[in-house]
Amino acid sequence: xxxxxxxxxxxxxxxxxxxxxxxxxxxxxxxxxxxxxxxxxxxxxxxxxxxxxxxxxxxxxxxxxxxxxxxxxxxxxxxxxxxxxxxxxxxxxxxxxxxxxxxxxxxxxxxxxxxxxxxxxxxxxxxxxxxxxxxxxxxxxxxxxxxxxxxxxxxxxxxxxxxxxxxxxxxxxxxxxxxxxxxxxxxxxxxxxxxxxxxxxxxxxxxxxxxxxxxxxxxxxxxxxxxxxxxxxxxxxxxxxxxxxxxxxxxxxxxxxxxxxxxxxxxxxxxxxxxxxxxxxxxxxxxxxxxxxxxxxxxxxxxxxxxxx
Ligand code: GRG
Numbered sequence: 001x002x003x004x005x006x007x008x009x010x011x012x013x014x015x016x017x018x019x020x021x022x023x024x025x026x027x028x029x030x031x032x033x034x035x036x037x038x039x040x041x042x043x044x045x046x047x048x049x050x051x052x053x054x055x056x057x058x059x060x061x062x063x064x065x066x067x068x069x070x071x072x073x074x075x076x077x078x079x080x081x082x083x084x085x086x087x088x089x090x091x092x093x094x095x096x097x098x099x100x101x102x103x104x105x106x107x108x109x110x111x112x113x114x115x116x117x118x119x120x121x122x123x124x125x126x127x128x129x130x131x132x133x134x135x136x137x138x139x140x141x142x143x144x145x146x147x148x149x150x151x152x153x154x155x156x157x158x159x160x161x162x163x164x165x166x167x168x169x170x171x172x173x174x175x176x177x178x179x180x181x182x183x184x185x186x187x188x189x190x191x192x193x194x195x196x197x198x199x200x201x202x203x204x205x206x207x208x209x210x211x212x213x214x215x216x217x218x219x220x221x222x223x224x225x226x227x228x229x230x231x232x233x234x235x236x237x238x239x240x241x242x243x244x245x246x247x248x249x250x251x252x253x254x255x256x257x258x259x260x261x262x263x264x265x266x267x268x269x270x271x272x273x274x275x276x277x278x279x280x281x282x283x284x285x286x287x288x289x290x291x292x293x294x295x296x297x298x299x300x301x302x303x304x305x306x307x308x309x
Contacts, residue, residue, distance in 0.1 A: 019299040030065040033083045051121040051129035058112035064089040064203040070296035071207025081144040082210040089203045091137035092163050098130040113249035147212040162202030171195025183261030197229025223286035231279035237262035280305045
């Protein structure tokens with residue numbers, strides 16, 4: 001019908017979305033924004049700025065920033081605050097990886113295909129680099145503007161709640177305390193919701209909020225982020241036992257060695273794959289209200305299910 005735009009069926013026949021080009025472009029934009037946001041290496045005290053930049057630019061997949069921008073696209077047009085919030089979540093994510101790798105936590109030597117932060121800069125500096133990235137995230141978020149639906153306070157609160165002691169840190173606490181102990185599926189779900197899903201969910205919510213999404217859209221993004229976040233961790237657990245350290249860029253097989261509860265350990269590999277696929281289907285279903293306009297989010301969810309690292 002002329003003048004009414006393509007119907008949902010017509011959209012289904014549009015050329016397939018080129019996620020690889022989309023990700024390359026978005027990653028380059030986010031990297032440039034991160035480069036502008038973080039103090040230069042030469043800025044005194046230069047060791048800390050070198051350590052922060054070492055891990056931020058070590059070659060992560062940038063999935064959380066991608067989710068921020070894809071959600072912003074689903075609800076409108078990404079703006080400078082969408083990019084700032086994409087940088088903020090990546091800073092929080094990178095801080096959590098640096099601290100997770102420390103001898104007092106997972107004690108890992110390799111991350112993002114490189115020696116871990118403490119292996120290069122020493123334990124004390126790695127702790128500070130993580131602290132500084134966490135703080136940097138809030139400085140970046142604090143500089144965002146309010147929009148017609150969400151205040152600048154809403155944005156900062158969103159980030160604080162996802163990364164605080166009830167979510168991200170709660171997940172890590174349960175993970176540490178559960179090592180070597182029998183874990184039920186319900187306990188494992190509790191850990192995954194906090195350790196992984198909270199920040200992925202926060203990423204899509206912040207993307208929508210940055211462009212002033214409607215409450216129904218925020219609800220749909222929350223549902224999507226929750227399920228895609230859970231699927232992400234189940235896949236991460238599967239890859240830990242099926243891939244090599246070279247492919248993963250981090251030590252493979254560590255979960256089993258550390259006596260960590262994982263889906264493959266509790267229900268086996270085949271059932272874990274079925275669970276990841278079912279969670280991804282739920283994530284897709286959450287995008288229905290966008291009526292085909294959440295193309296990048298759909299493509300990312302599919303990619304995350306099929307990824308090999
Ligand atoms: C607060 C210290 C602290 C930890 C919080 C996030 C976390 C808990 C620990 C980090 C290690 C871990 C297994 C996290 C679960 C989420 C996850 C699978 C992270 C890896 O994310 P990717 O694959 O990593 O997106 P890249 O390097 O590609 O960004």
